[in-house]
């Protein structure tokens with residue numbers, strides 16, 4: 349596997365891995381995500397909670413995130429980029445080989461968000477090399493730049509975007525207001541569209557959120573109908589964390605789950621669990 353490691357490493361001092369485009373602030377951990385030059389791992393485990401085709405997955409949860417979702421259930425490490433432990437790429441590579449031997453069917457890079465950790469992920473995968481017989485999965489909010497997608501090309505087998513928020517309505521969009529990601533819809537759908545055009549395997553997750561059917565779920569599902577062959581995973585287990593406010597502090601209703609599932613089926617989406 350030939351990866352662009354030098355190109356990736358340049359983002360540790362001058363970072364353009366996501367559209368926050370922090371540049372040199374990365375070097376002092378003062379960029380939007382506050383991830384510095386060292387990657388922290390909150391936890392890693394064999395995880396059975398992923399989609400059946402990926403489970404059990406070797407899930408590697410990186411600390412720090414490029415989003416600031418007000419209802420984040422992983423805030424403990426998503427908003428604390430130095431939460432957890434630092435390991436070397438050699439140590440993580442050895443753990444990936446170990447988890448594979450223990451039965452992992454995929455290795456999932458997740459967070460927080462894995463985007464700030466792309467240089468570390470690429471170095472690790474390079475070290476694992478041909479010892480890896482299971483697919484690598486990039487499980488991300490997909491608020492990425494073209495530079496980031498270029499770097500992942502050849503390293504990632506399955507892309508797992510989390511298309512959570514819908515398009516702007518009257519100039520306002522949930523991705524910016526609730527997720528802290530300006531121009532969310534254009535950027536995230538643009539990344540998915542690019543990879544679809546390149547023939548990559550995509551499993552798109554959509555989290556159902558209470559009272560976000562009209563603004564988010566319906567337009568997201570209708571947009572996905574333009575991409576036959578994309579697998580779609582509807583996440584129906586929304587649980588409001590204690591710090592959630594307004595509608596997002598509510599419970600997702602059975603009606604919302606039923607209507608969304610019916611719509612997805614009616615649109616012919618390839619639903620997976």
Ligand code: SF4
Nearest residue numbers: 363366370379380381
């Ligand atoms: S990954 Fe972090 S440092 Fe890099 S551009 Fe995005 S928010 Fe800024």
